[in-house]
Amino acid sequence: MIDGVKIKELKVHPDERGRLFEIIRNDDDVFEKFGQVYMTTAFPGAVKAWHYHKKQTDNFAVVKGMIKLVLYDTREDSPTKGELNEFFMGEHNPILVRIPNLVYHGFKGISETEAIVINTPTETYNPKEPDEYRLDPAENDIPYDWARKDK
Numbered sequence: 001m002i003d004g005v006k007i008k009e010l011k012v013h014p015d016e017r018g019r020l021f022e023i024i025r026n027d028d029d030v031f032e033k034f035g036q037v038y039m040t041t042a043f044p045g046a047v048k049a050w051h052y053h054k055k056q057t058d059n060f061a062v063v064k065g066m067i068k069l070v071l072y073d074t075r076e077d078s079p080t081k082g083e084l085n086e087f088f089m090g091e092h093n094p095i096l097v098r099i100p101n102l103v104y105h106g107f108k109g110i111s112e113t114e115a116i117v118i119n120t121p122t123e124t125y126n127p128k129e130p131d132e133y134r135l136d137p138a139e140n141d142i143p144y145d146w147a148r149k150d151k
Contacts, residue, residue, distance in 0.1 A: 002073045003080040004100035006030045007087075010061065012094055023061045023096055024120050030098045032057050035123040041116050042067055042109030047146045049106020050135040056123040058099040060107075065115030066090035069097055072104040072142050084144060090115060106137065108146055 008030050010021045024031055035056065042048055042065075049070070060069060069087040073080045089095050090111065099105050109115045123131060137146065 001080070002071050002083050002085050002100075002103060003075075003078050004098075004103070005071060005085060006098040008096040008098075010094035010096060021094060023063075023118060024059050030059065030096060032098075033122045035121045036125065037118065037120050038125075039116060039118055041114050042107060043114050044109050044112055047106065047108045047137045049108075049137040049146070050104045050140060050142060051106070051132050052104045053101045053121075053123075053131045054133070055101055055131050056121045057101055058105070059096055059120040060089070060099065061094070061096045061118050061120075062090035063116050063118055064091065065109065065111035065113050066092060067107040067115045067117060068110050069105065069107045070144055070146075071097075071099060072144065074104060075102050104135070104142060 006029065008028060010023065013020045066088065067090055069089055071085040073083045075081055087095070087097050089097065135142065
């Protein structure tokens, strides 16, 4: 596991009316601080990658569909420099993944329908000075291929 990455299993509480699960609480081990909450989506097969933040820590959870979240550690002082992590998360694996700042990340929609991702980052987005540093999803030095891997 990449240094600083944390996983929280999300307990689903179903009943005859539907279901409920808490995503993140201020008394969780994964909680650092609150910036904002936003939703993003991925259509089936769509890749949204690669980027990292210098200040922000992300907290991803998927509330509909499934995604493959991939992390890559390029931090010079990290004990896990060069490590890749894959997480299959969503309706069939309800987890929250805490993504430390300076760790590249991206995701791919892997369900048959649009996946809905909720992020609770530690910082508020500033459109005048975005804390976002991007790479092309395919043309880069990250040793990862987004193609489907059937075993």
